[in-house]
Amino acid sequence: MKRFRVTSASSIVLVMLCIMYFITYLDRVNVSTAAAGFGKEFQLSHTQIGLVFSAFAYPYLVFQIIGGWVSDRFGARRTLICCGAVWAVATILTGLAGGLTSLLAARLLLGFGEGATFPAATAAMARWVAKEKRGFAQGITHAASRIGNAVAPGAIVLVMATWGWRESFYICGVFSLLWVIVWAMTFTEHPKDHRRITPEELEVLPVPKPKAAN
Template structure:
Protein backbone atom coordinates (compact mmCIF):
# COMPACT_ATOMS: atom_id res chain seq x y z
CA UNK A 1 0.00 0.00 0.00
CA UNK A 2 1.55 3.31 -1.09
CA UNK A 3 1.75 6.46 0.96
CA UNK A 4 -0.93 8.94 0.02
CA UNK A 5 0.15 12.55 0.31
CA UNK A 6 -2.58 14.84 1.49
CA UNK A 7 -2.63 18.58 0.97
CA UNK A 8 -1.69 18.94 4.63
CA UNK A 9 1.56 17.07 4.05
CA UNK A 10 2.43 19.22 1.05
CA UNK A 11 1.70 22.41 2.99
CA UNK A 12 3.76 21.15 5.92
CA UNK A 13 6.71 20.30 3.65
CA UNK A 14 6.53 23.72 2.00
CA UNK A 15 6.39 25.48 5.37
CA UNK A 16 9.39 23.47 6.62
CA UNK A 17 11.34 24.45 3.50
CA UNK A 18 10.27 28.06 3.97
CA UNK A 19 11.38 28.06 7.62
CA UNK A 20 14.74 26.56 6.61
CA UNK A 21 15.36 29.06 3.81
CA UNK A 22 14.31 32.10 5.83
CA UNK A 23 16.53 31.08 8.70
CA UNK A 24 19.55 30.64 6.43
CA UNK A 25 18.70 33.94 4.78
CA UNK A 26 18.45 35.69 8.13
CA UNK A 27 21.73 34.52 9.64
CA UNK A 28 24.05 34.12 6.66
CA UNK A 29 25.11 37.76 6.79
CA UNK A 30 26.82 37.09 10.12
CA UNK A 31 29.01 34.48 8.45
CA UNK A 32 29.85 36.77 5.56
CA UNK A 33 30.09 39.98 7.63
CA UNK A 34 33.87 40.32 7.62
CA UNK A 35 34.10 39.83 3.85
CA UNK A 36 31.21 42.21 3.20
CA UNK A 37 32.78 44.76 5.52
CA UNK A 38 36.08 44.59 3.62
CA UNK A 39 34.52 44.58 0.16
CA UNK A 40 32.20 47.53 0.82
CA UNK A 41 34.66 49.36 3.12
CA UNK A 42 32.16 49.51 5.98
CA UNK A 43 33.02 50.60 9.50
CA UNK A 44 31.88 48.55 12.48
CA UNK A 45 29.14 51.12 13.09
CA UNK A 46 27.92 50.86 9.51
CA UNK A 47 27.92 47.07 9.71
CA UNK A 48 25.86 47.29 12.90
CA UNK A 49 23.44 49.56 11.07
CA UNK A 50 23.10 46.93 8.34
CA UNK A 51 22.34 44.27 10.96
CA UNK A 52 19.72 46.57 12.53
CA UNK A 53 18.18 47.24 9.13
CA UNK A 54 16.87 43.68 9.22
CA UNK A 55 15.87 43.54 12.87
CA UNK A 56 13.49 46.48 13.15
CA UNK A 57 11.15 45.73 10.22
CA UNK A 58 11.30 42.04 11.16
CA UNK A 59 10.09 42.87 14.67
CA UNK A 60 7.39 45.22 13.42
CA UNK A 61 6.06 42.83 10.81
CA UNK A 62 5.91 39.92 13.24
CA UNK A 63 2.96 41.83 14.73
CA UNK A 64 1.54 43.47 11.62
CA UNK A 65 2.14 40.33 9.57
CA UNK A 66 -0.28 38.37 11.71
CA UNK A 67 -3.00 40.87 10.86
CA UNK A 68 -2.02 40.87 7.17
CA UNK A 69 -2.18 37.07 7.12
CA UNK A 70 -5.61 37.13 8.73
CA UNK A 71 -6.88 39.85 6.40
CA UNK A 72 -5.56 38.56 3.06
CA UNK A 73 -5.22 34.88 3.91
CA UNK A 74 -2.11 32.77 4.42
CA UNK A 75 -1.70 31.72 0.79
CA UNK A 76 -1.48 35.25 -0.63
CA UNK A 77 0.49 36.59 2.32
CA UNK A 78 3.08 33.79 2.23
CA UNK A 79 3.39 34.14 -1.55
CA UNK A 80 4.12 37.86 -1.34
CA UNK A 81 6.39 37.44 1.68
CA UNK A 82 8.34 34.87 -0.30
CA UNK A 83 8.58 37.18 -3.30
CA UNK A 84 9.81 40.05 -1.12
CA UNK A 85 12.49 38.06 0.67
CA UNK A 86 13.57 36.34 -2.55
CA UNK A 87 14.00 39.73 -4.23
CA UNK A 88 15.82 41.08 -1.18
CA UNK A 89 18.17 38.10 -1.16
CA UNK A 90 18.94 38.51 -4.85
CA UNK A 91 19.42 42.24 -4.36
CA UNK A 92 21.93 41.57 -1.57
CA UNK A 93 24.20 39.89 -4.10
CA UNK A 94 24.32 43.03 -6.22
CA UNK A 95 24.85 45.72 -3.59
CA UNK A 96 27.71 48.16 -4.05
CA UNK A 97 27.54 50.21 -0.87
CA UNK A 98 25.98 50.87 2.49
CA UNK A 99 22.68 52.32 1.22
CA UNK A 100 21.92 49.41 -1.10
CA UNK A 101 22.85 46.84 1.55
CA UNK A 102 20.69 48.68 4.09
CA UNK A 103 17.69 48.62 1.71
CA UNK A 104 18.21 44.93 0.91
CA UNK A 105 18.37 43.95 4.59
CA UNK A 106 15.40 46.19 5.42
CA UNK A 107 13.34 44.51 2.68
CA UNK A 108 14.42 41.09 3.93
CA UNK A 109 13.22 41.93 7.44
CA UNK A 110 9.95 43.23 6.02
CA UNK A 111 9.38 40.09 3.94
CA UNK A 112 10.40 37.59 6.60
CA UNK A 113 8.61 39.29 9.48
CA UNK A 114 5.12 38.29 8.37
CA UNK A 115 6.17 34.79 7.39
CA UNK A 116 6.10 33.07 10.76
CA UNK A 117 2.78 34.33 12.15
CA UNK A 118 1.18 33.63 8.78
CA UNK A 119 2.65 30.13 8.66
CA UNK A 120 1.06 29.46 12.03
CA UNK A 121 -2.27 30.60 10.61
CA UNK A 122 -1.79 28.37 7.57
CA UNK A 123 -1.23 25.36 9.80
CA UNK A 124 -4.44 26.21 11.65
CA UNK A 125 -6.35 26.17 8.35
CA UNK A 126 -4.71 23.05 6.94
CA UNK A 127 -4.73 20.71 9.94
CA UNK A 128 -7.33 19.07 12.09
CA UNK A 129 -7.44 20.49 15.61
CA UNK A 130 -6.37 17.09 17.00
CA UNK A 131 -3.20 17.11 14.87
CA UNK A 132 -2.40 20.83 15.02
CA UNK A 133 0.15 20.62 17.84
CA UNK A 134 2.08 17.81 16.15
CA UNK A 135 2.12 19.62 12.80
CA UNK A 136 3.25 22.91 14.33
CA UNK A 137 5.90 21.12 16.40
CA UNK A 138 7.26 19.52 13.23
CA UNK A 139 8.19 23.01 11.98
CA UNK A 140 10.44 23.72 14.96
CA UNK A 141 13.48 21.68 13.81
CA UNK A 142 13.55 23.37 10.38
CA UNK A 143 15.59 26.44 11.44
CA UNK A 144 17.85 24.32 13.63
CA UNK A 145 18.71 22.07 10.71
CA UNK A 146 19.79 25.16 8.76
CA UNK A 147 22.65 25.62 11.22
CA UNK A 148 24.16 22.20 10.58
Protein backbone atom coordinates in the same frame (compact mmCIF):
# COMPACT_ATOMS: atom_id res chain seq x y z
CA MET B 1 -5.36 7.14 15.23
CA LYS B 2 -5.06 7.61 11.48
CA ARG B 3 -1.75 6.79 9.87
CA PHE B 4 0.40 9.75 8.82
CA ARG B 5 0.96 9.73 5.04
CA VAL B 6 3.74 11.93 3.63
CA THR B 7 1.98 12.03 0.25
CA SER B 8 -1.29 13.39 1.62
CA ALA B 9 -2.27 16.96 0.75
CA SER B 10 -1.99 18.16 4.35
CA SER B 11 1.44 16.55 4.71
CA ILE B 12 2.66 18.26 1.53
CA VAL B 13 1.51 21.61 2.93
CA LEU B 14 3.38 20.93 6.16
CA VAL B 15 6.54 19.96 4.25
CA MET B 16 6.29 23.18 2.22
CA LEU B 17 6.03 25.19 5.43
CA CYS B 18 9.07 23.40 6.86
CA ILE B 19 11.05 24.29 3.75
CA MET B 20 9.88 27.88 4.07
CA TYR B 21 11.03 28.09 7.69
CA PHE B 22 14.40 26.63 6.66
CA ILE B 23 14.88 29.11 3.82
CA THR B 24 13.84 32.18 5.79
CA TYR B 25 16.40 31.46 8.49
CA LEU B 26 19.02 30.72 5.86
CA ASP B 27 18.27 34.09 4.24
CA ARG B 28 18.40 36.03 7.48
CA VAL B 29 21.56 34.59 9.06
CA ASN B 30 23.74 34.24 5.96
CA VAL B 31 24.69 37.92 6.27
CA SER B 32 26.73 37.26 9.43
CA THR B 33 28.95 34.79 7.57
CA ALA B 34 29.12 36.88 4.38
CA ALA B 35 30.20 39.93 6.42
CA ALA B 36 33.80 38.80 6.08
CA GLY B 37 33.43 39.36 2.33
CA PHE B 38 31.36 42.54 2.01
CA GLY B 39 32.93 44.15 5.08
CA LYS B 40 36.35 43.95 3.47
CA GLU B 41 35.15 44.94 -0.01
CA PHE B 42 33.24 48.01 1.20
CA GLN B 43 35.77 48.84 3.97
CA LEU B 44 33.08 48.84 6.64
CA SER B 45 33.79 49.40 10.31
CA HIS B 46 32.53 47.00 12.98
CA THR B 47 29.81 49.54 13.84
CA GLN B 48 28.63 49.71 10.24
CA ILE B 49 28.56 45.93 9.96
CA GLY B 50 26.53 45.86 13.17
CA LEU B 51 24.03 48.25 11.57
CA VAL B 52 23.70 45.90 8.61
CA PHE B 53 23.03 43.00 10.98
CA SER B 54 20.39 44.89 12.98
CA ALA B 55 18.59 46.59 10.06
CA PHE B 56 16.56 43.43 9.46
CA ALA B 57 15.06 43.44 12.95
CA TYR B 58 13.15 46.75 12.93
CA PRO B 59 10.70 46.17 10.05
CA TYR B 60 10.56 42.50 11.04
CA LEU B 61 9.27 43.52 14.47
CA VAL B 62 6.57 45.77 13.01
CA PHE B 63 5.32 43.21 10.51
CA GLN B 64 5.36 40.42 13.10
CA ILE B 65 2.75 42.46 14.96
CA ILE B 66 0.50 43.18 11.97
CA GLY B 67 1.27 40.01 10.02
CA GLY B 68 -1.64 38.12 11.54
CA TRP B 69 -4.06 40.84 10.47
CA VAL B 70 -2.59 40.87 6.95
CA SER B 71 -3.03 37.10 6.68
CA ASP B 72 -6.60 37.25 8.00
CA ARG B 73 -7.41 40.03 5.56
CA PHE B 74 -5.79 38.65 2.41
CA GLY B 75 -5.35 34.94 3.17
CA ALA B 76 -2.27 32.86 3.92
CA ARG B 77 -1.75 31.93 0.26
CA ARG B 78 -1.50 35.47 -1.08
CA THR B 79 0.34 36.73 1.99
CA LEU B 80 3.06 34.08 1.71
CA ILE B 81 3.38 34.52 -2.05
CA CYS B 82 3.90 38.27 -1.64
CA CYS B 83 6.15 37.91 1.40
CA GLY B 84 8.21 35.20 -0.26
CA ALA B 85 8.69 37.30 -3.39
CA VAL B 86 9.80 40.26 -1.26
CA TRP B 87 12.32 38.31 0.83
CA ALA B 88 13.65 36.55 -2.28
CA VAL B 89 14.21 39.85 -4.10
CA ALA B 90 15.72 41.38 -0.95
CA THR B 91 18.19 38.50 -0.71
CA ILE B 92 19.24 38.92 -4.34
CA LEU B 93 19.54 42.69 -3.87
CA THR B 94 21.89 42.07 -0.95
CA GLY B 95 24.22 40.32 -3.39
CA LEU B 96 23.92 43.27 -5.77
CA ALA B 97 24.74 45.84 -3.08
CA GLY B 98 27.36 48.47 -3.87
CA GLY B 99 27.97 49.79 -0.38
CA LEU B 100 26.56 50.41 3.09
CA THR B 101 23.39 52.23 2.00
CA SER B 102 22.26 49.55 -0.44
CA LEU B 103 23.10 46.82 2.08
CA LEU B 104 20.94 48.52 4.70
CA ALA B 105 18.08 48.97 2.21
CA ALA B 106 18.20 45.29 1.23
CA ARG B 107 18.20 44.15 4.84
CA LEU B 108 15.29 46.43 5.70
CA LEU B 109 13.36 44.99 2.76
CA LEU B 110 14.15 41.47 3.98
CA GLY B 111 12.67 42.36 7.36
CA PHE B 112 9.49 43.62 5.71
CA GLY B 113 9.21 40.43 3.66
CA GLU B 114 9.81 37.98 6.49
CA GLY B 115 7.85 39.84 9.17
CA ALA B 116 4.38 38.66 8.18
CA THR B 117 5.60 35.23 7.11
CA PHE B 118 5.29 33.32 10.37
CA PRO B 119 1.85 34.63 11.40
CA ALA B 120 0.65 33.70 7.89
CA ALA B 121 2.20 30.23 8.22
CA THR B 122 0.40 29.77 11.53
CA ALA B 123 -2.87 30.79 9.89
CA ALA B 124 -2.27 28.20 7.16
CA MET B 125 -1.59 25.51 9.76
CA ALA B 126 -4.80 26.39 11.60
CA ARG B 127 -6.74 25.30 8.52
CA TRP B 128 -4.52 22.51 7.28
CA VAL B 129 -3.48 20.69 10.46
CA ALA B 130 -5.78 18.64 12.66
CA LYS B 131 -6.08 19.89 16.24
CA GLU B 132 -4.33 16.90 17.75
CA LYS B 133 -1.32 17.41 15.43
CA ARG B 134 -0.80 21.16 15.85
CA GLY B 135 1.86 20.76 18.51
CA PHE B 136 3.78 18.44 16.21
CA ALA B 137 3.35 20.88 13.29
CA GLN B 138 4.67 23.81 15.31
CA GLY B 139 7.56 21.71 16.58
CA ILE B 140 8.69 20.39 13.22
CA THR B 141 8.46 23.76 11.45
CA HIS B 142 10.47 25.47 14.18
CA ALA B 143 12.99 22.63 14.06
CA ALA B 144 13.36 23.30 10.33
CA SER B 145 14.17 26.94 11.07
CA ARG B 146 16.88 25.90 13.53
CA ILE B 147 18.35 23.57 10.93
CA GLY B 148 18.53 26.54 8.56
CA ASN B 149 20.23 28.52 11.30
CA ALA B 150 22.79 25.72 11.78
CA VAL B 151 23.37 24.97 8.10
CA ALA B 152 23.83 28.59 6.97
CA PRO B 153 27.41 29.24 8.22
CA GLY B 154 28.94 26.15 6.64
CA ALA B 155 26.95 26.44 3.40
CA ILE B 156 27.72 30.14 2.97
CA VAL B 157 31.43 29.64 3.68
CA LEU B 158 31.52 26.88 1.05
CA VAL B 159 29.83 29.11 -1.55
CA MET B 160 32.03 32.08 -0.67
CA ALA B 161 35.18 29.97 -0.97
CA THR B 162 34.06 28.65 -4.35
CA TRP B 163 32.51 31.71 -5.99
CA GLY B 164 32.26 34.70 -3.64
CA TRP B 165 30.04 36.38 -1.04
CA ARG B 166 27.64 37.86 -3.62
CA GLU B 167 26.89 34.45 -5.09
CA SER B 168 25.83 33.18 -1.67
CA PHE B 169 22.93 35.65 -1.72
CA TYR B 170 22.07 34.93 -5.35
CA ILE B 171 21.77 31.21 -4.60
CA CYS B 172 19.63 31.78 -1.50
CA GLY B 173 17.44 34.20 -3.45
CA VAL B 174 16.87 31.71 -6.26
CA PHE B 175 15.90 28.99 -3.76
CA SER B 176 13.43 31.44 -2.23
CA LEU B 177 11.86 32.24 -5.61
CA LEU B 178 11.55 28.54 -6.40
CA TRP B 179 9.72 28.01 -3.10
CA VAL B 180 7.29 30.84 -3.94
CA ILE B 181 6.50 29.27 -7.32
CA VAL B 182 5.89 25.80 -5.85
CA TRP B 183 3.79 27.27 -3.02
CA ALA B 184 1.61 29.17 -5.50
CA MET B 185 1.13 25.99 -7.52
CA THR B 186 0.36 23.60 -4.64
CA PHE B 187 -1.36 25.52 -1.82
CA THR B 188 -5.03 26.40 -1.61
CA GLU B 189 -6.51 28.63 1.05
CA HIS B 190 -9.13 26.05 1.98
CA PRO B 191 -8.36 22.32 2.11
CA LYS B 192 -11.62 21.43 0.34
CA ASP B 193 -10.34 23.21 -2.81
CA HIS B 194 -7.13 21.17 -3.07
CA ARG B 195 -7.15 18.68 -5.95
CA ARG B 196 -5.39 15.98 -3.87
CA ILE B 197 -7.47 16.27 -0.72
CA THR B 198 -9.34 13.15 0.35
CA PRO B 199 -12.61 12.82 2.29
CA GLU B 200 -10.63 11.14 5.10
CA GLU B 201 -8.38 14.20 5.45
CA LEU B 202 -11.28 16.65 5.34
CA GLU B 203 -12.97 14.68 8.10
CA VAL B 204 -10.20 15.46 10.61
CA LEU B 205 -9.34 19.00 9.47
CA PRO B 206 -11.01 22.05 11.07
CA VAL B 207 -14.34 23.06 9.51
CA PRO B 208 -14.38 26.76 8.55
CA LYS B 209 -17.07 28.76 10.31
CA PRO B 210 -19.55 30.47 8.01
CA LYS B 211 -19.38 34.26 7.97
CA ALA B 212 -22.13 36.01 9.86
CA ALA B 213 -24.64 37.82 7.69
CA ASN B 214 -24.61 41.63 7.85
